[in-house]
Amino acid sequence: xxxxxxxxxxxxxxxxxxxxxxxxxxxxxxxxxxxxxxxxxxxxxxxxxxxxxxxxxxxxxxxxxxxxxxxxxxxxxxxxxxxxxxxxxxxxxxxxxxxxxxxxxxxxxxxxxxxxxxxxxxxxxxxxxxxxxxxxxxxxxxxxxxxxxxxxxxxxxxxxxxxxxxxxxxxxxxxxxxxxxxxxxxxxxxxxxxxxxxxxxxxxxxxxxxxxxxxxxxxxxxxxxxxxxxxxxxxxxxxxxxxxxxxxxxxxxxxxxxxxxxxxxxxxxxxxxxxxxxxxxxxxxxxxxxxxxxxxxxxxxxxxxxxxxxxxxxxxxxxxxxxxxxxxxxxxxxxxxxxxxxxxxxxxxxxxxxxxxxxxxxxxxxxxxxxxxxxxxxxxxxxxxxxxxxxxxxxxxxxxxxxxxxxxxxxxxxxxxxxxxxxxxxxxxxxxxxxxxxxxxxxxxxxxxxxxxxxxxxxxxxxxxxxxxxxxxxxxxxxxxxxxxxxxxxxxxxxx
Amino acid sequence: xxxxxxxxxxxxxxxxxxxxxxxxxxxxxxxxxxxxxxxxxxxxxxxxxxxxxxxxxxxxxxxxxxxxxxxxxxxxxxxxxxxxxxxxxxxxxxxxxxxxxxxxxxxxxxxxxxxxxxxxxxxxxxxxxxxxxxxxxxxxxxxxxxxxxxxxxxxxxxxxxxxxxxxxxxxxxxxxxxxxxxxxxxxxxxxxxxxxxxxxxxxxxxxxxxxxxxxxxxxxxxxxxxxxxxxxxxxxxxxxxxxxxxxxxxxxxxxxxxxxxxxxxxxxxxxxxxxxxxxxxxxxxxxxxxxxxxxxxxxxxxxxxxxxxxxxxxxxxxxxxxxxxxxxxxx
Numbered sequence: 001x002x003x004x005x006x007x008x009x010x011x012x013x014x015x016x017x018x019x020x021x022x023x024x025x026x027x028x029x030x031x032x033x034x035x036x037x038x039x040x041x042x043x044x045x046x047x048x049x050x051x052x053x054x055x056x057x058x059x060x061x062x063x064x065x066x067x068x069x070x071x072x073x074x075x076x077x078x079x080x081x082x083x084x085x086x087x088x089x090x091x092x093x094x095x096x097x098x099x100x101x102x103x104x105x106x107x108x109x110x111x112x113x114x115x116x117x118x119x120x121x122x123x124x125x126x127x128x129x130x131x132x133x134x135x136x137x138x139x140x141x142x143x144x145x146x147x148x149x150x151x152x153x154x155x156x157x158x159x160x161x162x163x164x165x166x167x168x169x170x171x172x173x174x175x176x177x178x179x180x181x182x183x184x185x186x187x188x189x190x191x192x193x194x195x196x197x198x199x200x201x202x203x204x205x206x207x208x209x210x211x212x213x214x215x216x217x218x219x220x221x222x223x224x225x226x227x228x229x230x231x232x233x234x235x236x237x238x239x240x241x242x243x244x245x246x247x248x249x250x251x252x253x254x255x256x257x258x259x260x261x262x263x264x265x266x267x268x269x270x271x272x273x274x275x276x277x278x279x280x281x282x283x284x285x286x287x288x289x290x291x292x293x294x295x296x297x298x299x300x301x302x303x304x305x306x307x308x309x310x311x312x313x314x315x316x317x318x319x320x321x322x323x324x325x326x327x328x329x330x331x332x333x334x335x336x337x338x339x340x341x342x343x344x345x346x347x348x349x350x351x352x353x354x355x356x357x358x359x360x361x362x363x364x365x366x367x368x369x370x371x372x373x374x375x376x377x378x379x380x381x382x383x384x385x386x387x388x389x390x391x392x393x394x395x396x397x398x399x400x401x402x403x404x405x406x407x408x409x410x411x412x413x414x415x416x417x418x419x420x421x422x423x424x425x426x427x428x429x430x431x432x433x434x435x436x437x438x439x440x441x442x443x444x445x446x447x448x449x450x451x452x453x454x455x456x457x458x459x460x461x462x463x464x465x466x467x468x469x470x471x472x473x474x475x476x477x478x479x480x481x482x483x484x485x486x487x488x489x490x491x492x493x494x495x496x
Numbered sequence: 497x498x499x500x501x502x503x504x505x506x507x508x509x510x511x512x513x514x515x516x517x518x519x520x521x522x523x524x525x526x527x528x529x530x531x532x533x534x535x536x537x538x539x540x541x542x543x544x545x546x547x548x549x550x551x552x553x554x555x556x557x558x559x560x561x562x563x564x565x566x567x568x569x570x571x572x573x574x575x576x577x578x579x580x581x582x583x584x585x586x587x588x589x590x591x592x593x594x595x596x597x598x599x600x601x602x603x604x605x606x607x608x609x610x611x612x613x614x615x616x617x618x619x620x621x622x623x624x625x626x627x628x629x630x631x632x633x634x635x636x637x638x639x640x641x642x643x644x645x646x647x648x649x650x651x652x653x654x655x656x657x658x659x660x661x662x663x664x665x666x667x668x669x670x671x672x673x674x675x676x677x678x679x680x681x682x683x684x685x686x687x688x689x690x691x692x693x694x695x696x697x698x699x700x701x702x703x704x705x706x707x708x709x710x711x712x713x714x715x716x717x718x719x720x721x722x723x724x725x726x727x728x729x730x731x732x733x734x735x736x737x738x739x740x741x742x743x744x745x746x747x748x749x750x751x752x753x754x755x756x757x758x759x760x761x762x763x764x765x766x767x768x769x770x771x772x773x774x775x776x777x778x779x780x781x782x783x784x785x786x787x788x789x790x791x792x793x794x795x796x797x798x799x800x801x802x803x804x805x806x807x808x809x810x811x812x813x814x815x816x817x818x819x820x821x822x823x824x825x826x827x
Contacts, residue, residue, distance in 0.1 A: 098533045098534075099533065099534040099535070099536060099537035099566070099567040099594070100531040100532065100533055100534060100567065101531055101532070101534065101562060101567055102531050103569075103574065105531070106537070106567060106569050107574070109537065109591075110591045113590070113591040113592045113593075114587070114590050114591050116592075117590040117591070117592065118590075147590055150579075150587055150590075153575055153576055153577045154575065156576050157574055157575045157576045157577075160576060161574060
């Protein structure tokens with residue numbers, strides 16, 4: 001069995017086919033032998049008749065030679081007689097000489113006994129002829145003739161009987177031949193089918209591991225790597241390929257595990273980097289916000305002091321309330337996110353304070369879509385832009401300055417626009433501001449309050465806060481045409 | 497691997513089964529090897545008459561012979577030429593058989609042949625008809641005088657009250673043969689004793705068997721004639737059949753009482769129907785056994801009983817019906 005397992009595929013298939021062919025060949029040989037044996041039996045059937053005919057002919061010849069001898073005393077006839085006598089005795093030796101319960105064999109016995117008696121008689125005739133005893137050999141010749149005729153009758157009768165029996169046997173044999181022919185054809189067909197089935201069965205046994213392997217390979221191709229190793233039953237080519245497939249599958253699984261581990265490790269690193277980046281962003285934001293506080297505080301306090309000195313009345317109180325609110329907002333929101341609503345409130349505080357300072361030299365209008373006021377924004381985003389419009393836009397205008405704040409919703413974005421009818425900006429200056437290369441030379445101490453936060457600062461904070469998804473535009477047709485700062489903030493799924 | 501073993505085993509068994517079917521070729525009979533050799537070879541020679549009766553005798557003798565490891569041959573049967581009894585006796589002597597059973601008669605030639613055969617050391621038993629004058633070892637048959645007595649008793653019962661009658665006895669052998677004379681003597685003495693006041697004419701005749709249809713012609717002529725006997729006695733089976741057939745053909749059933757011979761189904765049936773008045777039955781099986789036993793005794797002891805009597809009976813209508821009913825029941 002071990003030898004069979006380690007046999008090569010070619011040898012297995014070859015031995016399988018050769019085995020089937022040998023079986024068919026063996027059955028063919030057996031069939032030929034059977035048919036051949038029936039042929040022999042058919043040939044044997046009439047052998048008995050042939051022998052009896054031979055016996056009859058020999059007896060006839062002997063009678064003829066005896067008669068010739070008695071009549072002529074010819075030496076040739078004598079010689080022929082003795083030759084026939086020997087031949088007759090030989091043939092008689094082949095006949096039954098015993099009493100058995102069979103009519104044909106009893107007839108043989110009778111023929112044999114009668115023939116022996118006949119030969120005794122003929123011997124006496126020859127003896128009498130030699131002794132010239134005419135009367136005796138004449139009597140004996142007559143008796144011999146009668147006996148010879150009787151023997152012929154017995155031979156003919158037995159021959160006829162045997163012919164009838166043999167005809168029946170011949171009929172049986174022919175019938176058997178035909179039956180056997182049909183049987184053998186059926187057997188040959190059955191053996192062929194059986195051999196074919198055995199070949200198919202054996203081949204399927206040989207091919208099964210290959211099918212399993214193909215099925216497993218298909219599974220692997222479909223992405224299913226989590227399957228058990230295929231059993232290796234043989235040491236033939238299929239066994240070797242199966243073993244290699246198992247090893248390959250195990251290797252693929254190992255590589256995939258390694259790749260997955262590496263990816264996880266990389267992801268962890270990336271998350272750590274992002275976290276660090278986020279922390280840095282927070283730090284930078286806090287740093288920028290920390291830069292704003294001192295200016296803001298001092299300017300506000302100066303304004304409040306000026307107002308108190310000039311009026312010292314109710315409006316002072318209102319001013320102080322607004323200033324207080326302004327400070328409170330900054331103290332509270334300095335390190336936290338806020339909403340657009342709070343930013344707009346802060347702008348209102350700033351405008352009130354500015355109105356105190358500049359009187360009706362400017363007009364402030366706001367157009368607010370309440371539905372977007374709840375979106376979270378970094379603190380101190382809007383007020384610096386208004387402050388910027390004062391500082392660079394309308395302060396030196398001969399005519400009345402105008403600042404418009406609009407907050408609206410458009411196509412999933414919140415649009416915040418701060419427009420003034422001030423001095424406007426050149427394209428170069430816009431580009432310099434947007435790139436952070438331009439900063440005001442110094443803080444404008446003339447403004448009622450200032451948080452000291454420049455446009456670039458706001459722009460940077462917005463970029464960091466919204467991961468660069470917000471847009472920041474400065475639109476101006478040139479000097480004297482006014483300036484619009486347009487911020488677009490993406491609305492989250494909730495706000496949209 | 498187990499599957500391979502199972503597959504191999506199934507395939508091997510399949511092949512063996514197929515081979516067994518293929519090799520299932522019955523050998524032709526080989527007679528000489530399958531038969532037992534007998535110690536002796538006896539032959540039965542008849543006159544060629546009463547073949548049905550003698551066939552029963554032969555079957556019985558053959559069975560008895562095989563029981564003693566002896567083969568009994570119906571000599572001359574199956575030959576392409578018909579030989580006479582005497583020719584067959586001569587051939588049997590030349591064939592050096594071990595014993596001869598022969599239906600003989602008082603013919604001188606036959607007696608001489610029997611003597612020659614016996615002198616050559618071959619025992620001879622005469623059956624049914626004896627050759628008393630020969631050297632035969634034994635005779636197996638009925639007592640012919642007793643047969644005549646049996647016929648006489650039956651005739652007396654049939655002629656009860658009649659003053660005169662005519663009885664015709666058809667001899668089996670030649671008329672005037674010792675056996676026939678003994679039969680006639682038995683009939684006449686019985687009638688004289690049983691019916692002293694009745695004049696019964698008992699005639700005897702024989703059929704010249706020059707051809708195979710001689711008997712039929714004889715009885716046809718008899719029944720066509722005016723001088724019909726009151727009682728007709730036939731002593732062989734063929735003659736019995738020819739006689740009753742002629743009686744039927746000539747509408748003479750009832751006008752002649754026919755006493756036949758042998759108890760074949762055909763004859764019994766005619767007795768049952770009343771066509772035949774009665775029939776003489778001799779035990780053929782007993783005859784066959786007795787012949788073989790006589791020869792065996794001779795071989796065993798050097799001598800045997802010179803006469804072995806067989807039992808006989810006349811079967812009338814009632815008995816014929818019983819026998820036929822028994823046969824039907826046995827079947």
